[in-house]
Amino acid sequence: MPDISAWFNDLLSGNLIFTPTTLGYYWTGLVTTTQLVFLSLVIGLVLAVPLAIMRSSRRKWISLPVYVYTYVFRGTPLLVQLYIIYYGVVFFDGIQQSFLWPIFREAFYPALIAFTLNTAAYTTEIFRGAIKATPKGEIEAARAYGMSQGLMMRRIIIPSAFRRALPAYGNEVIFMLHASAIASVVTLMDLTGAARYVYSRFYTPFEPFLFVALIYLCLTFAILFFFRFLEKKLLAHLKPQTL
Known part of the structure; x- marks a missing residue:
């Protein structure tokens, strides 16, 4: 039976996880996770706005392709999408001789593409619902x-829709942060990948993942605080005025 008290004392003293070597792994993982999530969210948001407008169109030839795209990427697991993009692209003829190979050869860019397409699909539907909910009086x-x-x-519909979509989009940002934990399956040294590496090298099954979970928790609280701040600023006019 493991000595829980000894393990807890080592954890508090930092003998197991707070070493220059392991902290270097965690820092690399934090930078990779932050870059991956931030870039995928920014690019996904840029793609989602015009896609949401197209999705809201009454013309089927405009809205139907966007509907198929969002249905496929929201209806399949992100892990499967990541595997298809990372492993499946090498089966295309001539890809290794093309200018795209330096991009797909690195694990970061296939992961970025998979995360971007996934979050763009969800964000498109979020904004599409917000656009549809625009009051007729404003129009x-x-x-x-x-x-x-x-x-x-x-000037009217997009700014109004953005304010209404803000709470749901905040949840999507947190979801993408948590979903980024699967990036390590394609050899990326993200936070989870750093924890797995420390675990395999130092044979400490609990400390690396607990420490990484604490980092994810802190990042989640920071995102929640940021979106609560935005909601107070952008939705202040909806609060009842007190005399």
């Missing part, structure tokens, strides 16, 4: 001012 007022469809979308 009628914009038309009364003589705004064109593009101007109305840019």
